[in-house]
Amino acid sequence: QVTLKESGPVLVKPTETLTLTCTVSGFSLSNVRMGVSWIRQPPGKALEWLAHIFSNDEKSYRTSLKSRLTISKDTSKSLVVLIMTNMDPVDTATYYCARTNYGGDRVGAFDIWGQGTMVTVSS
């Protein structure tokens, strides 16, 4: 069974750095077709794509947040990590990781999603 599960802090203070971990199971991050993205959703608002890591370790970032985001993976541990610096209350959201099974040089469609983790930014 393919699953993804997000973990990380529930509460962070403004200006702090957020580190989120996505633990995957049922597939390998080294599979040429597999990629993982981070997507967030502020309360009551739309989905917002943040970053993607391809099987060959290439990365893509949302243009407006590129300077604050770093995505990485540890294939041996089946982990994908997102680091977001300089957190602000507007970054309060549910953060999802999701898998693509595409194999091309584009991100593709997210066929499997994690359950999401809610992060609140407040002092």
Place this chain on the structure above:
Amino acid sequence: DIQMTQSPSSLSASVGDRVTITCQASQDISNYLNWYQQKPGKAPKLLIYDASNLETGVPSRFSGSGSGTDFTFTISSLQPEDIATYYCQQYDNLLTFGPGTKVDIK
């Protein structure tokens, strides 16, 4: 960056009605367009990929069409369990989600 718009932003329909949602891209994205369903408190679920392909296990009342800049998502016969918000998503250049269309029962 490619911008996505959806219309309507919300709709109410009766059980059995045909429901249509449109999605427009700010530039040609070929068929690099996916559709998702999100129920309250849940993660999104992939319904349609590459504009018109039904994801495995998704009921055939869901369908998609279009290419270039204009796309359509259709529920042929609305069911109570289809109450959700629907999002389009382009992946021709980076990735962008549409603002969503909330569907409920009249």
